[in-house]
Amino acid sequence: MCGIVGYIGKNNKALEVLISGLQQLEYRGYDSAGIAYIDNEKLNIIRSKGKIANLEKIINFDDKSNIGIGHTRWATHGEPSELNAHPHKCGKITIVHNGIIENYEELKNELLKYGYEFKSDTDTEVACALLDFLYNQENDILSAIKIFKEKVQGAYAINLICDDDFDCIYAIKKNSPLIIGVGENENFVASDVPAILNYTNKYIQLDDGEFAKITSDSIILYNKNNELVKKDIKEFHEKAEDMEKGNYDYYMEKEIHEQPEVIRKMTNEYIGSDMPDISNYKKIVIVACGSAMHAGLIGKNLIEEYSNIPVEVDIASEFRYGKLFIDKDTLVIAISQSGETADTLEAVKIAKSKGCDTLGIVNAYGSSIAREVSNVCYTKAGREIAVATTKAYSAQVTLLSFLAYNVAKTSKNKEDLCKISSFLSDLNKLPIIMDSILDNSLYKEIANILYDKNHIFFIGRGIDYALCMEGSLKLKEISYIHSEAYPAGELKHGTISLIDNGTPVIGIVTDEKIASKTISNLKEVKARGANAICIATDNINLGEDFYDKKIIIPKVNPMLEPIITILPLQKIAFEVAKLKDCPIDQPKNLAKSVTVE
Numbered sequence: 313m314c315g316i317v318g319y320i321g322k323n324n325k326a327l328e329v330l331i332s333g334l335q336q337l338e339y340r341g342y343d344s345a346g347i348a349y350i351d352n353e354k355l356n357i358i359r360s361k362g363k364i365a366n367l368e369k370i371i372n373f374d375d376k377s378n379i380g381i382g383h384t385r386w387a388t389h390g391e392p393s394e395l396n397a398h399p400h401k402c403g404k405i406t407i408v409h410n411g412i413i414e415n416y417e418e419l420k421n422e423l424l425k426y427g428y429e430f431k432s433d434t435d436t437e438v439a440c441a442l443l444d445f446l447y448n449q450e451n452d453i454l455s456a457i458k459i460f461k462e463k464v465q466g467a468y469a470i471n472l473i474c475d476d477d478f479d480c481i482y483a484i485k486k487n488s489p490l491i492i493g494v495g496e497n498e499n500f501v502a503s504d505v506p507a508i509l510n511y512t513n514k515y516i517q518l519d520d521g522e523f524a525k526i527t528s529d530s531i532i533l534y535n536k537n538n539e540l541v542k543k544d545i546k547e548f549h550e551k552a553e554d555m556e557k558g559n560y561d562y563y564m565e566k567e568i569h570e571q572p573e574v575i576r577k578m579t580n581e582y583i584g585s586d587m588p589d590i591s592n593y594k595k596i597v598i599v600a601c602g603s604a605m606h607a608g609l610i611g612k613n614l615i616e617e618y619s620n621i622p623v624e625v626d627i628a629s630e631f632r633y634g635k636l637f638i639d640k641d642t643l644v645i646a647i648s649q650s651g652e653t654a655d656t657l658e659a660v661k662i663a664k665s666k667g668c669d670t671l672g673i674v675n676a677y678g679s680s681i682a683r684e685v686s687n688v689c690y691t692k693a694g695r696e697i698a699v700a701t702t703k704a705y706s707a708q709v710t711l712l713s714f715l716a717y718n719v720a721k722t723s724k725n726k727e728d729l730c731k732i733s734s735f736l737s738d739l740n741k742l743p744i745i746m747d748s749i750l751d752n753s754l755y756k757e758i759a760n761i762l763y764d765k766n767h768i769f770f771i772g773r774g775i776d777y778a779l780c781m782e783g784s785l786k787l788k789e790i791s792y793i794h795s796e797a798y799p800a801g802e803l804k805h806g807t808i809s810l811i812d813n814g815t816p817v818i819g820i821v822t823d824e825k826i827a828s829k830t831i832s833n834l835k836e837v838k839a840r841g842a843n844a845i846c847i848a849t850d851n852i853n854l855g856e857d858f859y860d861k862k863i864i865i866p867k868v869n870p871m872l873e874p875i876i877t878i879l880p881l882q883k884i885a886f887e888v889a890k891l892k893d894c895p896i897d898q899p900k901n902l903a904k905s906v907t908v909e
């Protein structure tokens with residue numbers, strides 16, 4: 313959420329690095345953007361509403377600069393506007409900030425007494441004024457930062473330039489990601505790896521409470537106790553090409569089609585090797601947000617069915633406020649693509665404080681959640697750029713299915729063993745099956761039915777309902793059509809009153825045991841004028857053909873079925889959004905990494 317980049321070097325590259333860095337971070341927020349840079353000993357600040365392309369139009373690229381900071385915003389305090397865009401400048405201090413200053417009103421009232429005036433609605437301008445106030449008082453920026461850390465509550469990743477020293481950038485971090493990219497005669501500060509990938513693969517990870525003074529050839533680091541500290545320089549192994557769209561027009565499209573390869577990679581990595589043993593816990597609690605929470609619901613179904621351990625799935629932002637029945641016999645699994653989601657991270661910290669073991673199912677290497685949990689399994693989906701997740705979601709489901717399988721295979725019960733007997737052979741076939749499901753012209757035909765509708769419903773039972781939730785979210789996120797996922801049996805208790813002539817209802821039917829019930833529910837809505845679209849596995853007897861459209865997918869081992877059933881739903885959402893000409897990779901108001909609570 314919000315992207316930050318900073319550069320200091322010697323070859324007049326600042327403008328180029330700032331803009332290319334911001335472009336790479338645009339998935340984190342894209343309602344306004346800005347940069348501050350020094351040219352001829354003069355600080356320039358340029359900001360604009362909207363995407364980075366708007367900012368680029370008003371930058372004079374003939375300016376020569378060796379130092380600058382930039383920001384792409386996802387508004388928290390104050391509407392998206394040029395005035396609220398970062399960087400903010402107060403007195404001698406200019407900053408870009410990611411996070412939320414929770415006590416900003418109190419601080420603002422104090423600063424008003426000292427004559428500070430505020431032009432924007434942001435908490436960031438208050439942080440900036442506070443840093444300026446403390447700098448004036450202390451006459452030393454490092455002392456100002458130390459006091460700032462004591463006074464400010466909330467989350468912040470900050471890049472700072474001081475008017476009295478144009479030869480360095482300061483970076484400050486608490487509860488919001490920030491890395492320092494290490495180059496040759498140049499250094500970088502960014503909220504995420506892609507911003508600097510074109511220039512270096514070496515970085516230093518800042519931890520909470522840490523800050524740094526960065527020049528073109530030195531990085532001086534301070535720990536949370538404000539003591540000088542040395543930290544390891546790490547390397548990341550992603551390549552700039554991984555961030556490109558390849559032969560696709562959209563990142564989401566590319567990422568949907570990468571899924572078979574992701575499953576292949578995960579099979580090679582995890583099957584036959586040691587995975588965390590979840591069998592010894594009395595209870596499992598899954599914490600996650602958004603699609604990761606939907607993956608958790610699939611995990612609950614699989615783990616309970618095949619490993620016989622009770623599983624509770626909690627939306628991470630709710631977990632912390634309820635009464636928690638967890639202890640050392642509970643395993644808390646945190647699922648997160650980015651590994652930075654503030655609520656999920658906080659849930660992990662709470663679980664640890666209650667003595668629970670924590671397991672992270674995380675896609676981003678070295679991310680905050682990956683570092684916080686006691687054990688981590690990476691999902692190996694590779695960098696996901698489209699805001700609406702696809703491959704990271706299916707990788708999370710795959711990993712949960714592997715965890716459940718690992719327990720199930722040690723069962724002494726013949727019936728249990730029988731249920732998983734086709735798991736490995738089907739898993740090996742999965743990538744080919746997935747390719748064939750993705751290659752289907754029906755998705756475009758279905759998109760033609762859906763794209764001009766105002767409301768769409770998804771219904772299913774059990775694990776199919778969990779899939780409906782993800783399918784519905786995908787559609788809402790990128791096509792802006794209101795949709796709801798409903799347990800098929802619950803439809804009659806209210807929602808059926810919303811079904812009218814032509815209302816699309818998408819039913820998912822993959823479980824033979826309950827298929828006839830969901831089919832009946834589809835008939836009920838059809839009888840009331842709905843457009844009935846059915847996604848079913850090829851073993852299901854769909855009965856009389858009343859469906860407006862049908863997609864039939866192969867039946868595989870039930871532990872693997874969700875991995876392939878989600879594909880038609882992703883494709884339908886994608887095709888609808890495409891038909892509506894929506895900004896598929898960056899839907900309005902959303903951000904990929906939600907680092908505020």
Ligand code: G6P
Pocket residue numbers: 601602603604605647648649650651652653656699700701902903904905906
């Ligand atoms: C945001 C994204 C969703 C994602 C959710 C959780 O809302 O737009 O796609 O599912 O955050 O993110 P995480 O990185 O924790 O999986």
